[in-house]
Amino acid sequence: MGIKLSQLVDHFSGGTPQPVVGFGTDEQKARMLPPLIRGEHRSCFGVTEPDAGLDTTHISTFARRREDGGYVVNGRKVWTSTAQRADHILLVTRTTPIEDCERPTDGMSVFYTDFDRSKIDVHEIAKMGRKAVDSNAIFIDGLEVPEEDRIGAEGEGFKVLLHGLNAERIIVAAAAVGFGMYVLEKAAAYARERVVFGRPIGQNQAIQHPLASVWMRLQAAELMTYKAATLYDQGKPCGLEANTARNLAGSAAYEAAFRAVRTHGGFGFAQEYHVERYFRESVLNFIAPVSEELILSYVAEKALGMPKSY
Numbered sequence: 001m002g003i004k005l006s007q008l009v010d011h012f013s014g015g016t017p018q019p020v021v022g023f024g025t026d027e028q029k030a031r032m033l034p035p036l037i038r039g040e041h042r043s044c045f046g047v048t049e050p051d052a053g054l055d056t057t058h059i060s061t062f063a064r065r066r067e068d069g070g071y072v073v074n075g076r077k078v079w080t081s082t083a084q085r086a087d088h089i090l091l092v093t094r095t096t097p098i099e100d101c102e103r104p105t106d107g108m109s110v111f112y113t114d115f116d117r118s119k120i121d122v123h124e125i126a127k128m129g130r131k132a133v134d135s136n137a138i139f140i141d142g143l144e145v146p147e148e149d150r151i152g153a154e155g156e157g158f159k160v161l162l163h164g165l166n167a168e169r170i171i172v173a174a175a176a177v178g179f180g181m182y183v184l185e186k187a188a189a190y191a192r193e194r195v196v197f198g199r200p201i202g203q204n205q206a207i208q209h210p211l212a213s214v215w216m217r218l219q220a221a222e223l224m225t226y227k228a229a230t231l232y233d234q235g236k237p238c239g240l241e242a243n244t245a246r247n248l249a250g251s252a253a254y255e256a257a258f259r260a261v262r263t264h265g266g267f268g269f270a271q272e273y274h275v276e277r278y279f280r281e282s283v284l285n286f287i288a289p290v291s292e293e294l295i296l297s298y299v300a301e302k303a304l305g306m307p308k309s310y
């Protein structure tokens with residue numbers, strides 16, 4: 001099944017079901033992917049947990065194997081986007097306690113399964129932005145998952161998960177580039193029109209230079225995003241490129257939004273011009289799906305050969 005990243009984005013929150021594309025059996029791909037692409041299924045992604053944060057190997061949601069087949073899952077997830085409406089979940093669990101594993105990355109498993117609301121409680125989180133997409137804490141109590149919903153081998157879930165994370169980084173990088181260009185154009189348009197001291201404020205280099213600088217950063221981020229996406233679609237390693245694209249694009253988008261507020265002066269603070277809202281939205285670029293700090297630590301390790309710090 002030749003599926004490109006872009007086909008899977010629309011109906012899947014929090015990244016993509018790339019783990020199914022990369023590790024699913026033919027039967028699983030045929031059963032799980034077409035309804036997603038057609039928009040008949042809506043899925044969410046449950047990896048983050050309140051007590052593990054970015055340290056994913058320390059999640060405690062556990063899938064216990066039943067003697068008569070399948071699994072029973074118990075645990076908690078947080079920040080699960082679109083769980084108010086989702087009918088499926090890509091769920092990351094442990095299947096062996098971390099204390100019994102040789103390496104922390106062992107003993108995890110990934111499932112793509114029904115979001116059974118009789119076994120999952122969903123509580124929405126109030127937040128500063130991204131209000132078009134609900135964010136939730138979910139409580140899983142005795143969720144039954146058939147064996148055929150496990151993606152990849154039992155215990156090899158970390159590898160399966162990583163396959164999807166690069167795709168997610170690339171998609172959010174592309175979104176940040178688009179967001180940044182949009183906000184930048186708002187700032188430039190205002191700068192062209194707003195007249196103070198008898199001339200457009202955009203005639204002042206103090207206004208021009210930061211905006212020009214952001215434009216260049218966004219161009220560079222866009223190219224890195226295409227590079228990462230090309231490598232990904234060719235099935236080549238792209239962790240460094242995907243994380244770099246995410247960080248370049250995210251920080252440039254934040255700067256674009258901040259500069260848009262500054263360019264608008266007092267009206268930048270007013271809701272009427274929307275740039276204050278874009279500024280609030282842009283902060284997320286430093287936090288999710290992975291923080292700037294963790295990206296820098298990863299790049300220091302993988303590109304520069306420094307000791308792992310996380």
Ligand SMILES: Cc1cc2nc3c(=O)[nH]c(=O)nc-3n(C[C@H](O)[C@H](O)[C@H](O)COP(=O)(O)OP(=O)(O)OC[C@H]3O[C@@H](n4cnc5c(N)ncnc54)[C@H](O)[C@@H]3O)c2cc1C
Binds near residue numbers: 049055079289294
């Ligand atoms: C709007 C939104 C939507 C989300 N959607 C989803 C979703 O659909 N599914 C899902 O599973 N998750 C989702 N998340 C979760 C998101 O991926 C996490 O919030 C993110 O990975 C950060 O984890 P954390 O919040 O637990 O931060 P923590 O791990 O608690 O980290 C807190 C701070 O400490 C820093 N830090 C921690 N350890 C180190 C270290 N070793 N070195 C340097 N700095 C460090 C981090 O960089 C960060 O700044 C979403 C989050 C948000 C805000």
